[in-house]
Amino acid sequence: MSASIESLVNKEYAYGFVSDIDADTIPKGLNEDVVRLISAKKNEPAWLLEWRLKAYRRWTTMTEPHWANITYTPVDYQNLRYYSAPKSVKPLQSLDEVDPELLKVYGKLGISLNEQKRMSGVAVDAIFDSVSVGTTMKEELSKHGVIFCSFTEAVHNHPELVQRFLGSVVPYSDNFFAALNSAVFSDGSFCYVPKGVKCPIELSTYFRINAAETGQFERTLIVADEGASVSYLEGCTAPKRDENQLHAAVVEIIALDDANVKYSTVQNWYAGDKEGVGGIYNFVTKRGKAMTNAKISWTQVETGSAITWKYPSVILQGDNSTGEFYSVAVVNNKQQADTGTKMIHIGKNTKSTIISKGISAGQGQNSYRGQVKVLPKAENARNYTQCDSMLVGNKCGAHTFPYIEVGNNTATLEHEASTSKIGEDQIFYCKARGLSAENAISLIVSGFCKEVFKELPMEFALEAQQLLGITLEGSVG
Amino acid sequence: MSTYADAFAAGPNAAWLPELRKSAFDRFTALGFPTTRNEDWHFTSVTKIAERVFKPVKAGKNTLSTHDVEQLAGGESDWHRLVFVNGKFEKSLSNFAELPAEVTVATLQETLKESPEFVAERLGKLASFDAHPFTALNTAFAQDGVVIHVPRGVVVDAPLQIVHICDEKAAGASVHPRLLVVAEALSQFTIVENYVAVGTPSYFVNAVAEVEVGNGAIVNHYKVQRESTEAFHVGTVQVTQGKDSVYHSFSFATGAALSRTNVYTRMLGEGAEAKLNGLYLMDGTQHADHQTFVEHIAPNCASRELYKGILDGTSHGVFNGKVYVDPQAQKTDGKQTNHALLLSEGSRVDTKPQLEIFADDVKCTHGATVGKLDQVGLFYMKSRGINAESARALLTYAFAAEVLETIELDALRVQLEAHVFEHFVRQSQE
Numbered sequence: 001m002s003a004s005i006e007s008l009v010n011k012e013y014a015y016g017f018v019s020d021i022d023a024d025t026i027p028k029g030l031n032e033d034v035v036r037l038i039s040a041k042k043n044e045p046a047w048l049l050e051w052r053l054k055a056y057r058r059w060t061t062m063t064e065p066h067w068a069n070i071t072y073t074p075v076d077y078q079n080l081r082y083y084s085a086p087k088s089v090k091p092l093q094s095l096d097e098v099d100p101e102l103l104k105v106y107g108k109l110g111i112s113l114n115e116q117k118r119m120s121g122v123a124v125d126a127i128f129d130s131v132s133v134g135t136t137m138k139e140e141l142s143k144h145g146v147i148f149c150s151f152t153e154a155v156h157n158h159p160e161l162v163q164r165f166l167g168s169v170v171p172y173s174d175n176f177f178a179a180l181n182s183a184v185f186s187d188g189s190f191c192y193v194p195k196g197v198k199c200p201i202e203l204s205t206y207f208r209i210n211a212a213e214t215g216q217f218e219r220t221l222i223v224a225d226e227g228a229s230v231s232y233l234e235g236c237t238a239p240k241r242d243e244n245q246l247h248a249a250v251v252e253i254i255a256l257d258d259a260n261v262k263y264s265t266v267q268n269w270y271a272g273d274k275e276g277v278g279g280i281y282n283f284v285t286k287r288g289k290a291m292t293n294a295k296i297s298w299t300q301v302e303t304g305s306a307i308t309w310k311y312p313s314v315i316l317q318g319d320n321s322t323g324e325f326y327s328v329a330v331v332n333n334k335q336q337a338d339t340g341t342k343m344i345h346i347g348k349n350t351k352s353t354i355i356s357k358g359i360s361a362g363q364g365q366n367s368y369r370g371q372v373k374v375l376p377k378a379e380n381a382r383n384y385t386q387c388d389s390m391l392v393g394n395k396c397g398a399h400t401f402p403y404i405e406v407g408n409n410t411a412t413l414e415h416e417a418s419t420s421k422i423g424e425d426q427i428f429y430c431k432a433r434g435l436s437a438e439n440a441i442s443l444i445v446s447g448f449c450k451e452v453f454k455e456l457p458m459e460f461a462l463e464a465q466q467l468l469g470i471t472l473e474g475s476v477g
Numbered sequence: 478m479s480t481y482a483d484a485f486a487a488g489p490n491a492a493w494l495p496e497l498r499k500s501a502f503d504r505f506t507a508l509g510f511p512t513t514r515n516e517d518w519h520f521t522s523v524t525k526i527a528e529r530v531f532k533p534v535k536a537g538k539n540t541l542s543t544h545d546v547e548q549l550a551g552g553e554s555d556w557h558r559l560v561f562v563n564g565k566f567e568k569s570l571s572n573f574a575e576l577p578a579e580v581t582v583a584t585l586q587e588t589l590k591e592s593p594e595f596v597a598e599r600l601g602k603l604a605s606f607d608a609h610p611f612t613a614l615n616t617a618f619a620q621d622g623v624v625i626h627v628p629r630g631v632v633v634d635a636p637l638q639i640v641h642i643c644d645e646k647a648a649g650a651s652v653h654p655r656l657l658v659v660a661e662a663l664s665q666f667t668i669v670e671n672y673v674a675v676g677t678p679s680y681f682v683n684a685v686a687e688v689e690v691g692n693g694a695i696v697n698h699y700k701v702q703r704e705s706t707e708a709f710h711v712g713t714v715q716v717t718q719g720k721d722s723v724y725h726s727f728s729f730a731t732g733a734a735l736s737r738t739n740v741y742t743r744m745l746g747e748g749a750e751a752k753l754n755g756l757y758l759m760d761g762t763q764h765a766d767h768q769t770f771v772e773h774i775a776p777n778c779a780s781r782e783l784y785k786g787i788l789d790g791t792s793h794g795v796f797n798g799k800v801y802v803d804p805q806a807q808k809t810d811g812k813q814t815n816h817a818l819l820l821s822e823g824s825r826v827d828t829k830p831q832l833e834i835f836a837d838d839v840k841c842t843h844g845a846t847v848g849k850l851d852q853v854g855l856f857y858m859k860s861r862g863i864n865a866e867s868a869r870a871l872l873t874y875a876f877a878a879e880v881l882e883t884i885e886l887d888a889l890r891v892q893l894e895a896h897v898f899e900h901f902v903r904q905s906q907e
């Protein structure tokens with residue numbers, strides 16, 4: 001292993017710092033009072049509190065799901081803090097009012113809000129320990145009638161929209177983690193693109209967990225009204241801690257007739273150390289509903305988290321709707337990922353595409369779990385699925401669990417999956433052309449993931465490729 | 478469940494291997510019939526089997542002739558044949574005297590008398606009933622079956638045919654046939670199992686086979702399931718394979734209202750090869766579920782799977798194939814393919830091809846497709862003057878023929894091809 005690789009291998013998780021910011025936290029544990037307290041702290045209307053309480057009551061009757069191909073130390077839900085917010089958060093008028101400490105943090109993360117605002121034309125809503133701290137480019141967006149703000153703001157300023165769409169795709173009773181999120185979610189992003197509007201800039205949310213023993217439960221709701229289109233990006237990091245932290249988010253996307261929503265994530269939560277100590281438990285429910293002629297596209301690059309349990313799905317409700325899922329999931333050391341998608345074909349002439357690339361290294365375990373379901377009324381449904389896995393080293397595992405359920409004979413479905421070792425002949429060829437082994441591997445892996453990376457917006461694609469390099473290098477020797 | 482307890486207590490053969498049967502019955506009682514909450518039974522509900530009370534077959538005199546058997550099961554005159562009618566061995570219909578002297582083929586009942594230790598050492602050793610309620614049920618209730626023992630290096634040229642026939646006397650009854658096969662090193666032979674019916678009685682066949690394929694041995698195992706369309710069929714084949722062995726399984730299914738066919742193989746020796754193929758044709762309200770599990774335990778093994786289904790009416794097909802690669806099983810080469818053709822509006826298929834891979838230097842792929850007949854192909858044939866019905870029949874037959882071609886036993890292939898051809902051509906002319 002060359003010196004540069006050595007240094008990369010031992011490279012610290014760059015985002016593992018803890019920021020010393022005064023936080024407003026509540027005692028550990030979860031009960032109805034905690035739910036009421038969170039709601040009160042956020043000054044929420046009664047209907048939302050009622051909804052949270054319904055979710056909480058349902059959650060108490062549910063059991064944690066264990067069907068996924070992952071093992072982890074059980075989460076003690078009573079030993080978590082369900083609310084933590086940087087103290088300085090007040091309704092912000094402009095970025096100048098943001099705590100300079102916070103701005104410094106974002107500087108470290110490489111997403112200086114000011115920079116973002118001026119240079120990149122990306123509007124960022126940064127969620128720090130569950131509370132949204134600043135949304136940029138708001139004016140620019142409001143000119144087009146696009147609402148992009150924190151969830152809390154949306155509850156206060158656009159209650160009719162929130163009430164209409166909240167829980168319409170992921171009901172509070174959907175699953176254990178979604179119910180938990182519905183009960184205690186603290187903030188998140190809200191986005192509404194009005195009829196016929198093409199959102200002029202890409203919207204972005206940055207999530208960060210800072211405080212210890214805190215769960216992060218953000219809730220994102222994206223609504224694209226008839227004929228609207230929007231591209232939304234999400235990034236995440238967390239500090240290095242020895243204990244596991246829980247992240248149970250819910251993302252709902254509604255694409256009304258002729259709307260187009262593209263959602264991209266680069267997930268880089270702290271993955272734990274080489275021995276598997278610490279790291280984020282990432283139990284996320286993401287789902288979109290596409291109405292007539294609408295299109296929802298999920299692109300994800302999963303490199304972080306100790307445990308990933310995530311199945312971004314599309315309900316193809318309307319005729320001629322389209323669902324896409326592009327995923328790269330990388331596991332190294334003792335990471336485990338059980339991720340995939342669900343495509344539910346309900347409308348006629350619905351189309352879905354699934355491209356999943358899994359890379360397992362170290363002692364990582366990577367599972368693709370996906371469902372393609374064609375209901376009896378879904379005439380002429382079409383699905384193409386491709387899941388490829390690459391194994392690097394002999395202690396890792398790659399697993400594929402596709403469920404293909406077809407109830408209509410006009411449907412056409414294709415599924416292919418392959419698992420193989422990184423090609424020795426390809427490495428040999430690259431070396432013969434003067435590339436080092438490390439560069440050859442990096443090149444081959446980039447090529448392996450190319451179909452997914454090309455779906456990512458430019459700056460994310462670069463970040464993703466770098467992340468992939470850092471996650472993998474060191475597993476090859 | 479209590480009806481099974483009564484039946485077990487009254488079992489006529491309670492004398493043999495009582496401990497094994499008792500523990501199997503206890504296990505069955507503990508497990509109960511699987512529900513669709515059980516991941517392995519997610520798409521197949523066995524409520525229809527669980528709710529019925531199947532009694533033992535009433536004793537009666539066999540009325541079938543050798544000619545009837547030939548009509549029902551096919552086969553050539555030189556095949557070694559064992560015939561069971563309603564679960565009972567019929568010596569007069571069977572003929573396996575021409576077998577090489579060193580080969581032992583006998584009924585389970587007979588072997589239990591002649592060499593009980595041979596059975597005691599092997600029965601239930603491969604087909605574990607810990608997690609398989611139907612295997613437990615068979616182990617507890619099996620009354621008879623076949624034991625095949627081919628010693629080292631012996632090659633049996635003509636196939637061994639085992640025919641299970643059920644007729645009206647089996648209506649409302651259950652039969653639990655058992656098959657124990659020991660293929661010692663370098664032996665070679667072919668087994669053909671036929672499950673057929675006279676008329677359309679409603680009964681329940683729950684078969685279990687254990688096949689031990691020794692080092693360098695070659696076993697071809699064909700199963701033709703053409704039960705009554707009112708019947709229920711659950712069949713499990715559990716195989717272990719030694720070094721450089723070859724096990725080839727072919728499962729053909731057109732019968733039963735509800736059927737479940739499990740083929741499980743464990744490749745324990747290096748260089749083993751498994752070929753698991755199958756074809757099912759379903760119509761009406763039939764339900765067919767095929768499960769395969771290939772365990773690559775040793776390095777350098779290869780597995781090939783090709784399953785095809787043709788579904789008409791409101792029939793329902795299920796395929797669940799799993800390939801497991803152990804951390805030690807480097808250089809594994811696995812390929813699994815599953816295609817389903819939906820001919821009618823109400824037909825349905827659920828397929829779940831799975832890979833579980835723990836070794837890195839492997840090449841494993843699976844592919845699955847579901848669809849209707851190729852419209853371009855149909856158009857082409859019509860433009861060449863072939864009428865729509867014939868074009869459909871030909872394309873459907875061609876879809877099936879690809880997998881039938883993998884049958885190496887010529888006589889059987891010809892018979893099944895004719896059967897499939899007749900099935901579709903007849904339909905196209907209706």
